[in-house]
Each structure stands twice: as C-alpha cells, then as structure tokens.
Amino acid sequence: xxxxxxxxxxxxxxxxxxxxxxxxxxxxxxxxxxxxxxxxxxxxxxxxxxxxxxxxxxxxxxxxxxxxxxxxxxxxxxxxxxxxxxxxxxxxxxxxxxxxxxxxxxxxxxxxxxxxxxxxxxxxxxxxxxxxxxxxxxxxxxxxxxxxxxxxxxxxxxxxxxxxxxxxxxxxxxxxxxxxxxxxxxxxxxxxxxxxxxxxxxxxxxxxxxxxxxxxxxxxxxxxxxxxxxxxxxxxxxxxxxxxxxxxxxxxxxxxxxxxxxxxxxxxxxxxxxxxxxxxxxxxxxxxxxxxxxxxxxxxxxxxxxxxxxxxxxxxxxxxxxxxxxxxxxxxxx
Ligand code: PBG
Numbered sequence: 001x002x003x004x005x006x007x008x009x010x011x012x013x014x015x016x017x018x019x020x021x022x023x024x025x026x027x028x029x030x031x032x033x034x035x036x037x038x039x040x041x042x043x044x045x046x047x048x049x050x051x052x053x054x055x056x057x058x059x060x061x062x063x064x065x066x067x068x069x070x071x072x073x074x075x076x077x078x079x080x081x082x083x084x085x086x087x088x089x090x091x092x093x094x095x096x097x098x099x100x101x102x103x104x105x106x107x108x109x110x111x112x113x114x115x116x117x118x119x120x121x122x123x124x125x126x127x128x129x130x131x132x133x134x135x136x137x138x139x140x141x142x143x144x145x146x147x148x149x150x151x152x153x154x155x156x157x158x159x160x161x162x163x164x165x166x167x168x169x170x171x172x173x174x175x176x177x178x179x180x181x182x183x184x185x186x187x188x189x190x191x192x193x194x195x196x197x198x199x200x201x202x203x204x205x206x207x208x209x210x211x212x213x214x215x216x217x218x219x220x221x222x223x224x225x226x227x228x229x230x231x232x233x234x235x236x237x238x239x240x241x242x243x244x245x246x247x248x249x250x251x252x253x254x255x256x257x258x259x260x261x262x263x264x265x266x267x268x269x270x271x272x273x274x275x276x277x278x279x280x281x282x283x284x285x286x287x288x289x290x291x292x293x294x295x296x297x298x299x300x301x302x303x304x305x306x307x308x309x310x311x312x313x314x315x316x317x318x319x320x321x322x323x324x325x326x327x328x329x330x331x332x333x334x
Contacts, residue, residue: 030316034078039327044087045104055215067108077331081119095129099161106169113170122166124176133224135178149231160190167196177204185252203254206242209233212287261285266317273318282319289325
C-alpha cells in the first residue's frame with residue numbers, strides 16, 4: 001500500500017477531528033454573550049404612543065413616558081446596555097434641543113437611570129436636532145453650494161455641551177457620532193470641567209459615509225435636507241485613513257473605539273484591534289439589519305442563524321462590544 005500523503009489525504013492533519021459535537025465548543029475561538037451587546041433605543045418626543053419603524057421590523061420609536069418600559073424589555077433578554085437616540089419635539093438651525101436640559105434624551109435618561117439598572121450610553125450628535133439634518137451648524141448658503149458644509153469648531157462646542165447635558169441627566173457613557181475634527185477632545189474637556197472625570201467616551205472613531213445608514217435615517221428622522229455627509233464622514237475607499245482617525249481619538253481621550261458600519265468594514269475592525277489595546281466596538285447598523293430582515297421575510301435566509309453568524313463574525317474580527325438591532329433577539333436565543 002502506498003502511504004505517501006497525497007493532497008487531501010494527509011493522515012497527520014485532519015481538521016475534522018475537532019469538529020465533532022462535544023469538542024467543537026471546547027475549541028471555539030470566539031463566542032457571543034449577551035454582555036457583549038448594546039441595544040439601540042429610540043425615544044420620540046413627538047408621539048404619545050409607540051410607533052413601529054417600518055424600515056426596521058421589530059423596532060419602534062417610543063414616547064418618553066415609555067422609555068423605562070422599553071429598556072425593561074431589553075433587560076429581560078439579558079442585554080444590559082442601551083444606546084439612546086432621541087427625536088426632538090422640534091428642530092432648528094443650531095440643534096438646540098440636543099443640549100436642552102429638558103430635551104428628549106435628557107428626560108428619558110433621567111427616568112431610565114432612576115428606575116432601571118441598565119448601563120446607559122447616549123448618542124451625541126446634532127443631525128436629529130438640526131432642521132437641515134447635518135451633524136453640526138452649517139455655513140450660510142450651504143443649501144445652495146455643495147462646497148459649503150458644517151462649521152467644525154463651532155459645532156464641536158455644541159457637541160461638548162450636549163455630552164455634558166447627557167452626563168448631568170445620568171448617562172453612564174457618551175458616544176459622539178458626528179465625525180467632526182477635535183470632537184472627542186472637546187467632549188473630554190467639557191466632561192472634565194463639569195466634574196465628570198470618570199464618565200467614559202465611546203468614540204465613533206472610524207465612521208464611514210455609508211449608504212447602510214438609510215433605514216436609521218428614517219427611524220431617527222435625520223436625513224440631510226441637502227448635500228451629504230462626505231465632507232465629514234470617512235470615504236469607504238480608505239482603511240489607512242482609519243488608522244489616523246482612530247489614533248487622533250485615542251490622543252484626545254477616547255476610552256472605547258468604534259468602527260461603523262460593521263460587516264462591510266471588518267478589515268477596519270481587525271486593524272483597530274491590532275493597533276490598539278482599547279476595547280473595540282462595532283456598530284452593526286440599520287442597513288445591515290434591514291437587509292437580513294428583508295431576505296428572511298422572503299424566506300430566503302434563516303434570520304436567527306444569519307443574525308447569530310453576523311455577530312459572531314464581528315467578534316471574530318476583533319470587536320469586544322457590538323451595537324446591534326439584533327441584540328434582544330440574539331440574546332434571547334443564546
Ligand atoms: C448619527 C448617527 C447615525 C447612526 C448612528 N448615529 C446616522 C448617520 O451618521 O448618518 C446610524 C446608525 C444606523 O444606521 O444604524 N447621529
């Protein structure tokens with residue numbers, strides 16, 4: 001008999017030996033747990049009843065009065081952290097409801113932190129609060145001239161004010177998502193001088209100008225009325241640039257580094273994991289959720305299986321934390 005190993009017939013190396021039930025979980029390199037997940041919650045000051053979000057089946061905008069019950073539902077699934085987004089009662093040029101003491105997020109956070117044990121993170125941005133839907137104050141005439149865009153430094157001051165107002169309301173962590181230069185440093189300064197030295201910042205550090213945010217913009221009513229966000233969010237073509245972006249946020253004091261979106265940018269997740277010792281978060285965004293939901297609705301994919309596999313892959317790429325609209329469903333199935 002010829003024992004010379006041939007390609008595919010090498011008896012010394014048979015990876016299948018460790019794939020049997022019983023051993024596969026012992027050798028699994030990655031696992032998923034409810035404590036890795038953060039559930040986004042939308043609180044809407046313009047409604048007094050829950051409104052389903054059409055583009056994101058299973059998700060709703062809830063009135064401030066139901067913020068606590070909504071978060072309690074999340075906690076029942078085993079997920080311990082929420083990310084709060086707000087839809088204000090009105091919008092204006094300077095996004096004033098983003099940093100109002102009685103703003104929608106501030107009121108919701110006060111109630112949630114008083115009445116539940118959830119770890120409360122707030123999204124810090126102006127796009128849901130400005131009448132033009134951009135993430136900061138825009139130059140006069142920006143609606144006519146695509147070269148004019150967000151006024152960076154003035155907007156950053158308002159983001160810092162927003163973050164401080166969230167901390168005052170009781171937010172455990174703030175997550176700035178406006179993609180403006182110097183945003184993390186300004187927020188760190190703001191929090192420190194207001195006495196919140198120990199309140200961490202999760203920065204949307206590598207945030208791409210992505211079409212996968214489409215369903216969210218319906219959910220949070222934050223689509224730009226003119227122009228787009230390419231002047232401040234990152235170009236999907238760039239990964240090396242993400243190194244510089246993330247490094248800046250580290251220097252400015254970010255505690256957790258987020259990559260967004262997640263699945264189309266797993267190379268970037270892996271790169272941030274390799275470059276930094278900080279916890280890495282990834283945002284499995286609305287479009288990633290919507291496409292699986294839509295395919296499952298047609299009977300083309302098994303929703304539970306693909307949701308689990310997606311989140312597992314995001315962890316395998318190097319994320320410690322995952323923001324996902326699947327948080328509750330996946331946590332329940334674990
Ligand atoms: C900005 C913000 C956005 C998302 C989270 N924070 C929208 C954007 O940058 O356009 C998108 C999240 C998602 O698509 O699930 N406040």
